[in-house]
Amino acid sequence: MTTHVSPAWLPDAALAPLGAGTVLLLAPGLDDDPVLDTVVAEVELAASHHGGRSLRAHDPSAPASVVLTTPAGLTDLAGADGAPRAVRVAAERAPELSAEGFHLVRTAGTTVVVARTGAGLLYGLHALLRVGSAPSGEGTLDEVHEPVQPIRMLDHWDNLLPHPVMGQVERGYSGGSLFWSAGRLREDLTRVEGYARLLASTGINRIAVNNVNVHEAEARLLTDGLDDLARLAQVFRRHAIRTHLSVSFAAPMTVGGLSTADPLDAHVQRWWAEAAARVWARIPDFGGFVVKADSEGQPGPFAYGRDHADGANLLARAVAPHGGTVFWRAFVYDHRQDWRDRSTDRARAAHDHFAPLDGRFDDAVVLQVKHGPMDFQVREPVSPVIAALPGTRLAVELQVTQEYTGQQKHVCYLGPLWSQVLRFPLWGEGGATVADVVAGRGPGARPGGVVAVSNAGDDEFWTGHPLAQANLYALGRLAWAPELDPLAVLDEWIRLTFGPDGALAGLLHRVMDGSWRTYEDYTAPLGVGFMVRPGHHYGPDVDGYEYTPWGTYHFADRDGIGVDRTRATGTGYTGQYPAPWRDVYESLETCPDELLLFFHHVPYGHVLSDGTTVVQHVYDTHFRGARAAGELVELWEGARGRVEERTWARVRELLEEQARSAREWRDQLNTYFLRHSGIPDAHGRTIF
Numbered sequence: 211m212t213t214h215v216s217p218a219w220l221p222d223a224a225l226a227p228l229g230a231g232t233v234l235l236l237a238p239g240l241d242d243d244p245v246l247d248t249v250v251a252e253v254e255l256a257a258s259h260h261g262g263r264s265l266r267a268h269d270p271s272a273p274a275s276v277v278l279t280t281p282a283g284l285t286d287l288a289g290a291d292g293a294p295r296a297v298r299v300a301a302e303r304a305p306e307l308s309a310e311g312f313h314l315v316r317t318a319g320t321t322v323v324v325a326r327t328g329a330g331l332l333y334g335l336h337a338l339l340r341v342g343s344a345p346s347g348e349g350t351l352d353e354v355h356e357p358v359q360p361i362r363m364l365d366h367w368d369n370l371l372p373h374p375v376m377g378q379v380e381r382g383y384s385g386g387s388l389f390w391s392a393g394r395l396r397e398d399l400t401r402v403e404g405y406a407r408l409l410a411s412t413g414i415n416r417i418a419v420n421n422v423n424v425h426e427a428e429a430r431l432l433t434d435g436l437d438d439l440a441r442l443a444q445v446f447r448r449h450a451i452r453t454h455l456s457v458s459f460a461a462p463m464t465v466g467g468l469s470t471a472d473p474l475d476a477h478v479q480r481w482w483a484e485a486a487a488r489v490w491a492r493i494p495d496f497g498g499f500v501v502k503a504d505s506e507g508q509p510g511p512f513a514y515g516r517d518h519a520d521g522a523n524l525l526a527r528a529v530a531p532h533g534g535t536v537f538w539r540a541f542v543y544d545h546r547q548d549w550r551d552r553s554t555d556r557a558r559a560a561h562d563h564f565a566p567l568d569g570r571f572d573d574a575v576v577l578q579v580k581h582g583p584m585d586f587q588v589r590e591p592v593s594p595v596i597a598a599l600p601g602t603r604l605a606v607e608l609q610v611t612q613e614y615t616g617q618q619k620h621v622c623y624l625g626p627l628w629s630q631v632l633r634f635p636l637w638g639e640g641g642a643t644v645a646d647v648v649a650g651r652g653p654g655a656r657p658g659g660v661v662a663v664s665n666a667g668d669d670e671f672w673t674g675h676p677l678a679q680a681n682l683y684a685l686g687r688l689a690w691a692p693e694l695d696p697l698a699v700l701d702e703w704i705r706l707t708f709g710p711d712g713a714l715a716g717l718l719h720r721v722m723d724g725s726w727r728t729y730e731d732y733t734a735p736l737g738v739g740f741m742v743r744p745g746h747h748y749g750p751d752v753d754g755y756e757y758t759p760w761g762t763y764h765f766a767d768r769d770g771i772g773v774d775r776t777r778a779t780g781t782g783y784t785g786q787y788p789a790p791w792r793d794v795y796e797s798l799e800t801c802p803d804e805l806l807l808f809f810h811h812v813p814y815g816h817v818l819s820d821g822t823t824v825v826q827h828v829y830d831t832h833f834r835g836a837r838a839a840g841e842l843v844e845l846w847e848g849a850r851g852r853v854e855e856r857t858w859a860r861v862r863e864l865l866e867e868q869a870r871s872a873r874e875w876r877d878q879l880n881t882y883f884l885r886h887s888g889i890p891d892a893h894g895r896t897i898f
């Protein structure tokens with residue numbers, strides 16, 4: 211591991227609102243709360259860097275600039291001599307708070323955070339860092355913050371041993387695993403502690419510490435690795451994060467010595483119950499299991515003629531007595547498809563498998579659904595599965611690691627994409643959104659949450675590309691509050707990370723705010739997806755997946771391109787959506803341009819809503835996108851000397867690679883479309 215570690219969005223300067231004055235922390239009843247020590251440590255750290263004081267008892271002669279307290283502490287304080295006005299204001303309102311919520315009040319130069327638990331105080335403390343110091347005048351705040359999503363989880367695709375193809379972290383672009391090295395948990399967990407601190411500051415409250423592709427070494431964590439898991443859980447617990455393990459469905463055979471993993475076999479059921487009991491005996495607040503079954507070669511219930519409800523409930527019954535949860539992934543499809551077979555549509559697979567099972571999953575099961583029907587492409591429609599299982603707890607799965615969005619070599623701020631997904635109205639404008647469904651809002655509904663694949667590793671910037679830290683930050687913030695404007699979240703991240711330099715903030719905003727659109731511009735157009743190099747998924751290869759078994763085709767010929775997923779003439783996938791989307795996507799008239807080729811096969815001359823043809827759109831966006839990527843290199847010159855040299859240099863190096871790669875995308879895509887369509891660029895630009 212490198213010795214220099216970026217403080218990310220918690221540099222010393224960001225702690226000033228806490229550490230510059232006097233902080234009173236009064237938390238009666240929370241002495242046994244493991245997160246309280248973290249709150250104390252944060253206050254002391256901030257005070258030591260900014261010359262402030264930290265008090266654990268009210269002292270009328272030392273007026274506090276910040277008060278962190280519980281409802282009971284607030285009542286005591288409100289009656290005490292010399293209590294700040296903000297304390298009385300907070301006590302008068304005294305809202306009902308959940309275990310994670312907090313009340314933030316600021317008046318007359320004092321800021322008060324009230325919460326029932328250490329977690330709530332920690333979240334409130336970080337909210338205070340985000341809003342900054344109390345202005346000297348009468349700046350006021352009176353805000354109740356509650357997370358929209360009770361489950362805000364990161365999945366790590368970390369292997370214990372480097373996989374011969376995928377490396378230590380599958381789809382990881384940030385160095386090695388923060389947890390595992392050479393088949394063991396790292397001795398020194400300092401980076402894990404720092405990581406937990408960063409995650410908690412954004413509101414993340416659950417983590418899975420190993421890859422969903424469970425190999426031999428990771429399978430044994432369930433039995434032989436409990437000491438390691440317990441050490442990790444101890445670190446995360448202090449930051450209000452529960453630890454989870456990805457397990458193999460075949461574990462009863464591979465590590466348990468049984469001859470079957472059949473979910474209806476009594477020995478198998480007993481084996482799982484005993485395995486779970488051992489885990490919880492060691493880690494009483496353990497979160498549960500994550501399972502990828504019957505997917506891309508992972509074992510599952512199909513081998514025994516059972517379905518996914520049988521499989522998931524087997525594990526649910528083992529974890530439920532301990533308050534655990536099984537996150538069962540809906541990413542199930544045929545990865546050995548014959549490309550000649552036009553009747554199979556991978557986009558349909560999750561819905562086909564899981565919608566008929568609604569109502570059969572136990573309460574301890576959360577069905578974890580990728581946000582789109584395929585696989586984290588730069589543009590996909592929202593998965594219809596999220597609208598199809600009203601009787602099942604659902605989580606939406608997002609991907610922070612930039613597998614298909616530039617692999618942390620390209621700037622691609624994903625907040626706007628996730629925001630669009632979370633706010634998508636599944637039954638039409640004004641109706642329930644994805645965020646509502648996974649939050650369990652609505653009568654009888656139960657929460658499943660937001661789960662995302664982490665982009666962090668042991669790289670000195672945590673995320674390979676220093677600007678990819680913004681994605682990790684935004685994920686937590688949007689999971690807590692999906693209604694936030696993702697560009698406001700970006701600005702929040704910029705301010706915390708880089709401080710008050712307004713010119714620099716403006717520059718960073720320009721580099722990042724439209725970066726997802728720019729990436730889309732120079733890569734696969736109009737929702738078609740998968741024009742990447744097979745295997746590692748970096749860089750263009752238009753036909754790379756066209757004749758493979760993976761079910762990811764674009765069907766380009768000399769006349770046109772796109773996948774006909776209509777009910778009228780195609781695979782019928784549009785029929786998996788409820789109204790109005792089933793009709794919006796079905797019709798060429800109403801299908802949004804950005805998803806056109808996802809839903810329809812059209813001629814190159816098909817006219818889009820802005821009057822350009824499909825092929826001209828490809829030329830225009832690819833020239834525009836590659837130019838925008840190239841301009842970032844010049845723009846970044848303006849940041850020289852305003853950010854730390856090592857950060858500046860890393861970003862600079864990566865922007866050059868992004869510009870090169872974008873040119874390659876531009877030229878390969880444009881050339882492909884020109885050669886296939888024979889239609890020249892209306893503006894006569896160079897195409898090869």
Ligand code: GCV
Nearest residue numbers: 367380381422423502541585
């Ligand atoms: C962990 C895609 C990725 C795989 C990943 C899989 C999944 O297929 O390319 O690396 O495996 O998704 O989400 O399970």
